[in-house]
Amino acid sequence: MKNPSDYNKELRKKLIGISENTVRKNYYPELQERIHELELFRALIDYSTDAILLIKMPEAKIVDASASASLQFGIKHSDLTNLLFHYLELIDLSGNLQDVLENPQAISSEGKMIQCYIKKGNQETPLEITFRSVILGASSYLIAISRDITERKLAEERLYRLAHYDTLTGLPNRVLFLEVFRQAILYGVRNKLSHALLFVDLDRFKYINDTLGHAAGDYVLLASARRIKDSLSTGDMCARLSGDEFVVLLNDINDTHDAGAIAQKIIETIAKPFFFEGRELFISGSIGISIFPEDGNDCATLLKQADTAMYHAKEVGKNNYQYFSKSMQKSTIERFELESLLHRAIQTESFFLHYQPRFDLISNKITGMEALIRWNHPEYGLITPGHFIPFAEETGLILPVGEWVLRSACRQNRLWLDQGFSLCVSVNLSAMQFRTDYLVERIQTILKETMLPPENLELEITESAVMNDIKTSIETLKEIHEMGVKLSIDDFGTGYSSLSYLKQFPIDKLKIDRSFIEGINTNEEDSSIVKAVVSLAHSLKMKVVAEGVETKEQLKFLEDCGCEEIQGYLIGHPVPSRIFEELLTFPIQ
Known part of the structure; x- marks a missing residue:
């Protein structure tokens, strides 16, 4: 479809020096056809789900807008045209919006994309706006194509949650836990703080899962996760590593014995009966404890030491906690x-x-x-x-x-x-x-x-x-x-x-x-x-x-x-x- 300005130029050339009757006879049908094509062009713009703005530069005044722009920006079409673009009050996330408006000539042929939010009442809507610079006649304009990316943002948030949280218990998973743990270690190094890592394994869980089925197993995992989390203070973290294995990060402990007190609290709460479909279910917890920086200064080492201590807790009877010590060498062997x-x-x-x-x-x-x-x-x-x-x-x-x-x-x-x-x-x-x-x-x-x-x-x-x-x-x-x-x-x-x-x-x-x-x-x-x-x-x-x-x-x-x-x-x-x-x-x- 040709640019409307091109049609106008062609018609002006044809109409110069021609009588009105000749125009009516020879060019009126063509004029009607051009008007119809312009109407189709306008409909194409107005029915686009993306908002389209024509912005006159350098004053950055909106001179035309698609019908969908009124809906997206929450402003009547009559008020939107002749409005300065700045008055849309966009929250720029990319930091490039001001540069686009001040230097439109620097925009490449592919356009310049920014991400921002627009506030409508108490709601913030994420937008992705692509700017292109055009010259129409003797004037310079920006064409802004704005897309509501709410659904995409929600999808990314869902994927982030899937990647960082356990779907059954809602607890942080291994990925998120390790990210937080690394930051805690760096903070501890800078401020000379101690942290404790508790590796929690549920005793007899496999028996319940194999005997009563996955529904019972999932119930026990979910309930155990809640009990462990409720045993902690604000600022401490519980995560599910895999299966029936949980880890707890105790930040900034004053005494290593504090970790043992929390471990005992977790053991006692896990030992309480679980009620599932009229049955009383009993499990216990074995916990291994490693201390930063005494037992290691990185995530992998501290996890390994806590895991070794946990297996030692199982070997000495389960339903107890053990601090890691260098004498626990059997698993290493x-x-x-x-x-x-x-x-x-x-x-x-x-x-x-x-x-x-x-x-x-x-x-x-x-x-x-x-x-x-x-x-x-x-x-x-x-x-x-x-x-x-x-x-x-x-x-x-x-x-x-x-x-x-x-x-x-x-x-x-x-x-x-x-x-x-x-x-x-x-x-x-x-x-x-x-x-x-x-x-x-x-x-x-x-x-x-x-x-x-x-x-x-x-x-x-x-x-x-x-x-x-x-x-x-x-x-x-x-x-x-x-x-x-x-x-x-x-x-x-x-x-x-x-x-x-x-x-x-x-x-x-x-x-x-x-x-x-x-x-x-x-x-x-x-x-x-x-x-x-x-x-x-x-x-x-x-x-x-x-x-x-x-x-x-x-x-x-x-x-x-x-x-x-x-x-x-x-x-x-x-x-x-x-x-x-x-x-x-x-x-x-």
Whole structure:
């Protein structure tokens, strides 16, 4: 559509020296057509959901506005035009608004975007305004396109809460706790203060959870969280690390014995009966205590010492607390033994892989699988990944272990490809692997060695891994993606991805964590979260994989949401390659 001023110029040229009758006869229909097009152009502006302002410079006076601008700024259209832009009283968050108004000529062709709030009564509405500088005739103008970003801000707040708070108990999670703990240590160093860390583990919780079910287990966790929190003073912090493990940070203690007094208070309140569906349930708490700076001066060390003390409390009878001491070396010795076993397992290639199928809800076929490591020790039997993977990450052994998994999965998938099964194998990358400067080169080497096409490989990376160093992460992900390898964000929602960064990552899929899938048919918050993640992924042109799908009801919900792929016990357990081939030969119905 042409600029209205261009039409006026053309008409003026045609009308000079022409009689009125000639104009009526020859140009009136064209004039009517131009007027109609101008009306359409005006309707296009007025019906835009974004507010559009035309601002005459340098006085910054609003000379025209779309109909939606009146609604967004809460000012009548007649009052809005001829109003100075400053009178909108925007709360500038970017600090660039004044510069835009004073130096409009400095705005690039892409425009200048600012974020601000506008206050209407007691309500503050977040706006994103894009300015562009234009010359119309002999005058200079700014075109301001203002978008209400309330929904986006709410989505970011929800994601922040998901990333920093435990969904069951509402307590801070590990991510937020470590952030606060690091700040407390820095403050303690500067001001020569002492802090205490309490590592709380619920005794007999697994028995209740396994015997009475997850509902009873969740009730006990929630009630325990409240009791622990109520035992603390203002300024102290309680967080849920995982499962039945909680940590408490006591800030600025005067005496180390104060930590023992709080620990005893927590033990006593946890020991009181829980009432669930007419039953009396009893558990106890074992607590380990480490002191800053006596037992360490960083988060990892103090957590480790408190964890060691907690296990010692369990060993001496449970339902008690223990301060860390250097004599508590048994768990440390066991860790050294595990490290030695891991080294030998790597050398002898004692690991093997199981494969869990991924089911495509659109084609109704198995289109991929996740490779999962297993370790069957000749003396100790099957050692679960949950036992040795965290330790491998801590010691750096995850690098050779992770490379073995990637090479083995690619080699096996090449064999299946030769048998006529074109599948995409998914392999988890640890944060440490992702941070190595030779990752891209190593992936290329393995693909070349195994002769697996890049499109038959998918790498899963956690949110926390990619958010650690944004600039480097984007570069690494782009290099991998340009190879043709697919990329997915694993356990989405359990870390923190700023939406502004997430859209910059060349990600193919978001993988929804199983913790949200469990409650989608019974928990309104979980179902809302899953719908929001699916909607977010699709808006960013990404597909969605839901893990931990165990029931047909969950499957139906996910189908209705538009989720593309599922993974979980409903489709198949992780199985050896031989059994997985049978699933391919005799597809799931």
